[in-house]
Amino acid sequence: MNTSHRFLSLIALLAVLTLLFTGCSLVFPSMDESKGGDNKGSGIDYSKEYEGKWCYQRLPNNLKIDYGDIYAAVRDSFGKDERITISDTGVGTQRDYYGIRVELSKPLKSKSEAELLYTSFLWDNPQFFFIGNTYSYEGYRIGKSDYYNVFYLVYTMSASERLFASQRLEEAILQLERELSGINPSNQFEIELILHDRLLQICSYEDRASSVEDPAALYPTAFTAYGAIVEGKAVCEGYSRAMQLLLHRSGIECTLVSGKDQNNVDHMWNLVTIEGYNYHLDPTWNDAGDRINHSYFNLTTSEILKSHQIDSDNIGIDTCTSHDANYYIRKGRMLSTFKRDDIARIIAQAVINGENIIDLRFTESTFPGARLFINNRNLLTQKVNSYLQDHGLTMWDYDDYNVNEIYCTLTLYRQ
Numbered sequence: 001m002n003t004s005h006r007f008l009s010l011i012a013l014l015a016v017l018t019l020l021f022t023g024c025s026l027v028f029p030s031m032d033e034s035k036g037g038d039n040k041g042s043g044i045d046y047s048k049e050y051e052g053k054w055c056y057q058r059l060p061n062n063l064k065i066d067y068g069d070i071y072a073a074v075r076d077s078f079g080k081d082e083r084i085t086i087s088d089t090g091v092g093t094q095r096d097y098y099g100i101r102v103e104l105s106k107p108l109k110s111k112s113e114a115e116l117l118y119t120s121f122l123w124d125n126p127q128f129f130f131i132g133n134t135y136s137y138e139g140y141r142i143g144k145s146d147y148y149n150v151f152y153l154v155y156t157m158s159a160s161e162r163l164f165a166s167q168r169l170e171e172a173i174l175q176l177e178r179e180l181s182g183i184n185p186s187n188q189f190e191i192e193l194i195l196h197d198r199l200l201q202i203c204s205y206e207d208r209a210s211s212v213e214d215p216a217a218l219y220p221t222a223f224t225a226y227g228a229i230v231e232g233k234a235v236c237e238g239y240s241r242a243m244q245l246l247l248h249r250s251g252i253e254c255t256l257v258s259g260k261d262q263n264n265v266d267h268m269w270n271l272v273t274i275e276g277y278n279y280h281l282d283p284t285w286n287d288a289g290d291r292i293n294h295s296y297f298n299l300t301t302s303e304i305l306k307s308h309q310i311d312s313d314n315i316g317i318d319t320c321t322s323h324d325a326n327y328y329i330r331k332g333r334m335l336s337t338f339k340r341d342d343i344a345r346i347i348a349q350a351v352i353n354g355e356n357i358i359d360l361r362f363t364e365s366t367f368p369g370a371r372l373f374i375n376n377r378n379l380l381t382q383k384v385n386s387y388l389q390d391h392g393l394t395m396w397d398y399d400d401y402n403v404n405e406i407y408c409t410l411t412l413y414r415q
Helices: 061-076 111-124 159-178 188-202 209-213 225-231 236-249 341-352 367-375 375-390
Strands: 011-012 020-024 083-088 091-109 131-142 145-155 254-261 266-274 277-281 297-299 308-310 358-360 402-403 409-413
Touching: 061 091, 061 111, 061 145, 083 145, 091 111, 091 236, 091 254, 111 131, 111 145, 159 188, 159 236, 159 297, 188 225, 188 236, 188 266, 188 297, 225 236, 225 367, 236 254, 308 367, 341 358, 341 375, 358 367, 367 375, 367 409
Parallel strands: none
Antiparallel strands: 011 020, 020 131, 083 091, 091 145, 131 145, 254 266, 254 308, 266 277, 277 297, 358 409, 402 409
């Protein structure tokens, strides 16, 4: 399940030093929908909403201030339509969009600063799913130095459309959050697991995006949290942004990771902080034809690099070394045995627990023998039933199982 996600690419340098790029892309605490805003902002302090976010924390102070300007402008524009004009002097065209014009408190001093600001803002805020794939900035020149003090963001929806879509997303998130009732808020692993599995149940991979030249133009919501959570169709970027948004709502730190797969195809996944340690989480690749597994659930850096390449320009992606919150280790499903009775006992306990998906991981040395055993349905059923007879249960039928040879995982699915 691979598809390219949208990266920033320079389009043109304008006479007024306006640059255009392509880029990636509700839930607003204390949102007052009646408040529109102009480019000077409403004066409301929104800093509590973004000051703890991943990319924001890693910005230099001048860009943090500009980030705050953009955040306030987006929040204030929620109930208001504004038209902006983007010019491309390279081809001599102008085009009007829904969007916002933001006056920056600290002028940007380089194209790289503008790119970093834009990327940080978009990667921190999956709730702003209506921000499109075009932005621009403009400024002035003093001597030989350029300064950019105006930033434009393009919206894909009108104010009424944003409001309607945001309400739908909020309702869907609230429904998912209800399923966390009874879970200790400090149990970050279980919260992550429940949200991960529910996201994969409601979302399917948007296969059509892989067969067109410009998938972002034809299937824009597939790259957003809205597409994954509300419409139930997404590519890797949509899965990742949805996972990020759900975890943010639960108070769990999470960011995006861009990279490539083993075939050098662009890909995106998450870095999540659980109990103080960072892990790689790839929800897209855990959705194997709409059958959930956990092969890519909370991996170390060395593990993720067996199947992924990490881009060098990611923001704050450090080396992950902890195994504590890996799915198989935390759930007691990491097995260093190929003995049939040991495997059957684990599977029997899962049946007793009422599980309809049984996900196991083996060591490299025990994986071949375990795979042969699980492939022998009659023998496995016989062995498992010997541990279930005292409970009045029998092993359920499974006609297929998922195999991940890289991570030595085997996943059984109840028919």
